Amino acid sequence: MDTPASSSSGAGSYVVTTPRVRAELVANAPDGIVPGKSIELGLLIEHQPQWHTYWKNPGDSGLPTQLDWQLPPGWDAAEIAWPTPHPIRIGNLVNYGYEGKVLLPVKVQIPTTFAADSTSATVQLKASWLVCRVECIPEEGSFSLAIPAKSSTGMYAADFAAAHAQEPVALQGESSATVEGSKLQLRISGLPAALQNQSLQVLPESANTLHHAMEAGKDFTQQWDGAVWTATVPLSDARGDTPAELPLVLTTTDRTAAGNAVAWRTVAPISGQWQAAAVAQVSPELAAALAKNAEQQGAAPAAPPAASGSLWLALLGGLVGGLILNLMPCVFPILAIKVLGFAGHGNQLREQRMAGLAYTAGVVLSFLALGGLLLALRATGEQLGWGFQLQSPLVVALLATLFTVIGLNLAGLFEFGHFVPSSLAGKQASNPLTNAFLSGVLAVAIASPCTAPFMGASMGLAISMPAAQALLIFAALGIGMALPYLLASWVPAVVRWLPRPGAWMDTFRRAMAFPMFATVVWLVWVLGQQSGIDGAATLLALLVLLAALIWALTLQGRTRWVLSILLIAGGAYLISATGKNLSNPAPQIASAAQPNARWQPWSAALVAETTAAGRPVFVDFTAAWCVTCQYNKRTTLSNPEVLQAFDGKQVTLLRADWTRQDPAITAALNQLGRSGVPVYVLYAPGKAPVVLSEVLSVQEVVDAVQALPTQG
Template sequence: MKSSGSAGASVVTTPYVKADLVAHAPQGIAPGQPLQLGLLITHQPDWHTYWKNPGDSGLPTQLDWQLPAGLDAGEIAWPAPRKFPLGTLANYGYDGQVLLPVAVTVPPGWRADPLATEATFQLHASWLVCRQECIPEEGRFALQVPIQGTTALHAAAFQAAAEAHPRALQPGAGSSARVQDGALLLRVAGLPAAWQGRELGVFPETPGVVQTAASPAQQWQDGGVWTASVPLSPQRSEGPEPLPLVLTEGGAGVQLALPVEGGWPPAAALTTVSPALAAALAANAQVAQAAQAAVGTPVLAAPLTTWLAALVGALLGGLLLNLMPCVFPVLAIKVAGFARHGQDVRAQRLGGLAYAAGVVLSFLLLGALMLALRAAGEAVGWGFQLQSPAVVAGLAALFTLIGLNLAGVFEFGSLLPSSLASLQARHPVADSFLTGVLAVAVASPCTAPFMGASLGLTATLPAAQALAIFAALGVGLALPYVLAAWLPAVARALPRPGAWMDTLRRLLAFPMFATVVWLTWVLGQQAGIDGAAALLILLVLLALAVWTLTLRGRTRAVLAPLSIAAGACAVWVWGQKLVEVQPLPVAATAAPAAVQAAGTWQPWAPELPAQILASGRPVFVDYTAAWCVTCQYNKQTTLADEAVLQDFAAKGVALLRADWTRRDPAITAALGELGRSGVPVYVLHAPGRAPVVFSEILGRRELRQAIAQL
């Protein structure tokens, strides 16, 4: 869970803590002068964060600094912790307000920029805050500190942190630690005289050594020697030598290291597990860790029934994909192909099989690429290729060429050598295969019903089972064309070739141009109005170059090279911007209390659903992308329906939109948690209830029924 503060702020506030980046520079920033930074954490009542040894659970706070050149940050000077009992377990940490200070070294000879009056310190901090439940949080901070002058606003907090930090103590003669009868026997001389006769807090700095929740049996001997017996943890690993400890009394603490007499005995094996079983468990753990490191999620073969259900879902999803708007341009190409072959049944059948081969192989290659990227640690999902502006621009150029060809602006025979120009006529099977490849290129942004769950399962399956699901998806997409090609009744129903085919061909150019409009809009969502304008310029120059190549004689010899050179120059200048363009800025996310009224969509952020739910409000999340045609259809129909919006408002539902148009690992992770691999995904969260995930084709009735049950 990330913080609600924006990057560059010195304060981050969440529902559970307030975190401040603070500084203490009494004489400014200069060599030899003290300079301290710190994270000041103020906890809500009953919430706590953790010490460097968190105890039986939890995680210590981590600070990652970005400092001005030449400066160096030390380690956290951890204040003495306190114990938080949790039944038979216990944790070590802090509640209330705590400052985690860090000393910054300014080396001799360091000089600031002569024009600078302030130095900027940046911090990325992460912490785990717990009560009965635990919430991982993080924040990015920035603080400007005057280079000359005093920065002592938080001097009292740094002074209190210094006093709370355990002071180093050299234990007196005879001090030691010894392991005996399952316990750690401690003997310490030289402790403060004011502590004598009092019970001390014992905090090993190394996790997993002792039973954290146990209360040590301790006593004071003559001469001010303190002894204690602390039960060892049954799951302990080899202990440290010497043993670092923090002992506390009241608000004070000391830090010491005790020699371990006789060393640490080997950790006892679990007596309830046989050696053979222990070896098998260890081997299994290594395999699981290797798989986890490779793909980020456990890879296990699915039960046969689950896998078969996923195959059926993928097959049905592929069939329904033919009804999605993104496939309509390919439908146009296939209709033209059927009309061209006319009554030639053999050509129809071969073309159908070749088209199916192109579809299935393309789905397999796309699936293999997606699995390989995941194995390499990339957060990708279905439709990931259209998250790249370069791919979107390339597809727009391809469909522009196809549209110009169908409209009769040019013939491939006039642009290509005769051996290549006659390829389509001489090898219609190859032409059908490439049409299948094109079908997958334009169908991949869409997610049909049944596809979401099947594709989401591929993230957890071995490669063979996952690729079988992609193959089933391809079979479903190609199946109607294969059946149409092999059924004689379809061929008999087609009219004989004639002049009408030329009119049909020109008519089919317009779905191609409509696809170019959509792709330009998608790129505009990714790269802004300048990116969309750049693409339109490239497409105009592409059309100009194609047209000049259809000319003859000296006119072609003059205009064609000029138009091609202009197009190449535009590709060089603008193409770099399309490839390297940064995502558009996302509006800052408001804190739950400031989330606008139901009916107003807000940008999604990883922490927002949980924060809003904690305030008692239900949340509806729309996982969408500009390149997802199904998403845009649902957005303009069901999600724009007045009755649906009124239902949302009546129940006080917060509306969040997670835009996956550009790659966003946080959204990819959220989709993975829902068992999905692509968009659209629609989820309704309600306090105390399991999330409701809706179908990819979002229906008004099912959505309104779910809202009514809140």
Template sequence: MRFPRLFAACLAFAAPLLALAQPAPAGTVTTPQVRAELLAHAPDGVQPGKPLWVGLQITHQPEWHTYWKNPGDSGLPTELAWTLPAGIVAGDIAWPTPKRIPIGTLVNYGYEGTVLLPVPLTVTPDFKPSPFSGEVPVKLKATWLVCKKECIPEEGEFLLKLPVRSTTALNGPAFDAALAAQPKPALPDTGIVTASSARIDGDALALTVQGLPVQLRGKTLDFFPELGEVIDNGARWTQAWNGAAWTARVPLSPQRSASPGVFPVVVAADGQGWRSELKVAGTWPAVAPPATVSPALEQALRENAARPAAPAVGFATALLFALVGGLILNLMPCVFPVLAIKVVGFTRHADDRRGHRVSALAYTAGVVVSFLLLGGVMLALRAAGEQLGWGFQLQSPAVVASLAVLFTLVALNFAGVFEFGAMLPSSVASLQAKHPVLDAFLTGVLAVAVASPCTAPFMGASLGLAISLPAVQALAIFAVLGVGLALPYLAAGWIPAVARMLPRPGAWMETFRRLMAFPMFAAVAWLVWVLGQQSGVDGAGALLAMLVALSMLVWALTLRGRARVALGALALAALVGVTWTAGGAITRPAPAGAVASSDTRWQAWSADRVGQLVSQGQPVFVDFTAAWCVTCQYNKKTTLANPEVLAAFDAGRFALLRADWTRRDPAITAAITQLGRSGVPVYVVYRPGRAPVVLSEVLGVEEVRAALSDL
């Protein structure tokens, strides 16, 4: 087999590890909804006793908003988690005064436009700056919920390095404005006055706030409770002035869950707020019972609990499923060309029985070790809290692009554009002949790399069990999966009857080798499409340009004399230029709405949406899928597009939900795990009052129709 196996296999071996590489934290995170930036204000450097502020500034797109510390009837407050050097302590967010954001009958409290959430940092005497650096690293992991009509949870990791001795005062005006917008304490302005208070008045709370500025008297004020689930935010309330005291009567929430002794509030006018802690007098009414689910959903949950649990896949069965699933992986369009050419290579040296056996064992070792490495990385990351499953590395655009480069090189080699020996010095090119065992081992690594996007029948149940087992048993399942993938080559090497079934060598072998280039080129086209789902059309276009320049470089290196030097230099310059100017588009997330679904039958999945539909008595069919999953795309274009299946969906009034796992999504990972699976595809039928029904990975029309019509 004359293609650059050493280079290609090493690249394939490294590809899963690229999924672990996360973008380095920066000072700014931009999404289609907001631009979030970590700012600092240290006018006297980082010194004990000196003022030091940091804060997250969020600039919202028009009509989008994030939330205050009490978000109101819905929403979540922005959360900031700091990683700071020893001796530096972060305080609480100095929340600016929010605004009321009514949505239908609900009222939320939050921010639109641009808001800075400042946080004071205290530099204690224990702070010791690094003697090797004059900078202090400030790391922030922030999470926020940004809403318009829909809500999108977002997060970002930020890093700033502040000089210890030099001033950092560029953002001073922004911090001054944010701190000025923070509510001021409401204090008595003259004489002896009655303290501010709150009093239980039937089903309402009567408020009295003293000590407000004189210029506010007579004005209508906004009112913001700092505690949630106490008052009815959307109900009508009244306010009035009684001399210097501002009074209000605010209805209590029917779902009130707290009875505080002190009720802190903020009153505001023209964006400026004043804060007062009101001591509550009187007896709180009884707290409302916890919110209950609808009767339909409660009945469904009760029936589900009464149903016996489906028998779990046993360990021995999981091993058998892993073996069969690994064997079926050999039929995948990416794996088959590599395996076919390797096996057909036996016919070149039919009498070298011992060499074939050693090569088969080395290939098997490469496959099994790669599966163990991939499985070990996945299990380790899950143990560390990451929500990952089978195929997790394909959720990284960098890995998808690396595989596209690998497949392009393999396809060009199969097509006869270049030979390994002609591209490298003789000492390197002869490594394949000198080390056939290493060559076979690395071919096994390559087979795993090209098989990783696929989930074969029987694999789902076995891998779903693996993630719940102790590490040793889980890795045993991955090892048996590798044995299944290597089994055809192992059989050809060790069973003479299988080797005798192979065709005799001849000119047909070169034709067959070149024919196998086309499945590899098809795989490249598919990977470019996958990247387009992840990074948009700009990312796909950048990858295509890189592959064209790479192909030209490979071709140029096969030439002789001056043409090789001149065209090689031109191709290398084109490759470097494309990578430098457009390479960033490959890993950049696609803009919201850039990849739209052409099938209007399907809605976006969410766990809440499934529960809502089922509680309303509607059956649901969920397709857990990903653009990089070959089996998913096959099922989508065949069984799920079959007129009989679509008619069955319509007849049963099924809601069709699609959970797209192309990029990492912890919610989807958690849902898949609960169903006893670790990767896609997963197809599930939900009905009121019944346990979910999980279908097989490779769908058949009759299987789906039977599942949909099961009463």
């Protein structure tokens, strides 16, 4: 019986898919798992067209694929049995790697102590690879595979056989390498007779030994001396010290099999010493290719700190983004009431200025705290982006509760001072700086997810910067948000411009309760997207009980305490009975792909598959808690002119919903140099992705789509 290995419910899956490769952990155990015998494991990589990964010696650039196994006790994994690679020429560079489909097999010895009565064994793998076309992208995956112990696992036997057929065969003849200046004289015997008088390729297994981009007849000559193959090959300009021996793989230029093999391996002892390069430097060709990659990706190199010009632009973007945040419906009431409060202070300029500084400190420190938390979590490996706090349903519920309380306070239902002891209320009144500071903290708590407009590139750049520079950008965002209030507190002309105090101020305050209640409606809707209709209903019921409790606490006498106790008990019962609805994920029925739906759920594999088929793709990276996303969705992306342009170019429309944390979407945003939503990307076959503005206009989308070639 031939039973395929199944995925494990442990950490990871046996398949990892990215826009460039599909990687699968596979096994070949035709006799099951037998103590004292061996099985084969392997990483099967299927590349998208024009993409490649690398051999053990990647050549002039690149990195070899790395496999880190976590096996049952006593299991012993050998090294990768590397199939013979193909030379991949890119300009003046030559790399060694694989295109199409390749299997990297590994022999695993089973110990004699393996329990013969086991039903299965789980193997885990952490793999990393560099995949390149013109640009290069490091990728990794965690794999887990359960292998049946008693039944045959052989559905990939043909792939293992093909991989072994591509392995170099060890030569039995003699080999030698003699140093002559900057060249190496090779002399190799034992090759099959069918190869005589054919041209061979030399693939060194060791990096920084031979010059990879050698040209036949110029710096690389070869000939046959009877059954002995001889060649003169150039040494690498980045060569290190002379090793004792040089492992080589020889193959034909057309990969014609001879003696049931396509390549042959030998280890040639080296006679003489070559002069090592003073410093192993990156070749000019490689440096040019890396610069081209960076230019095409639209990003600065990762290692060095950001250029000062990029940093200043990011700081300016943070400042402008912070200013715009003051127009958000949840922030504007706080700002307006605080500024109008100056009208009641008369000429107390010093108090106004101190309040302005306290509010600014609350805003800036809150943004620094959020930014520092984000950077710290990302440093530990968490795949998070800006706005991560609203990806938690419990945080959304707490914010809805907070804004309900604020709205009821603004509406005049209660005053905070009535719920605290008179001594504390006196301290609050005598210390307005604390109130101003907390107002700044409050404004940031809800405004932070909406920083994407005019800020996407700055936030993406910030997360890739050193921590100190990144925190400067977060501070700039806070300064921009606090700037209107700070200027109003320090410029007397603003106070003189304000209307005189009067009954209108109480009316204005009560009117500002409604933007707060509107924010609560939005937050309940967000929670409904995350936890479904049951979660939204539970939150609404709890908010009603909270409002009733606040009203009860405004009563007098015995009624106040009876009603309050009953309402608290009712709230506790509701939380215990239905509280789990707040954190349960929403049913995924609505996210399933519908054949006739205009917008389909996003996946990196679907983007790669669609563009590989020659069709363009437009991706809307969105979230329910992002106000700008919803505005763009209901205006620009629903505009008939935009939809007609999409249809005319046969653009596939995908929506990446980041309402809840999704590592795959976070990784895709990071690759685009963004750390939050909204992000709008147009993928065209064979071209770099085009990232559009965060605040979309109809003309911008139509122009970008019309620039696409017409589909046949």
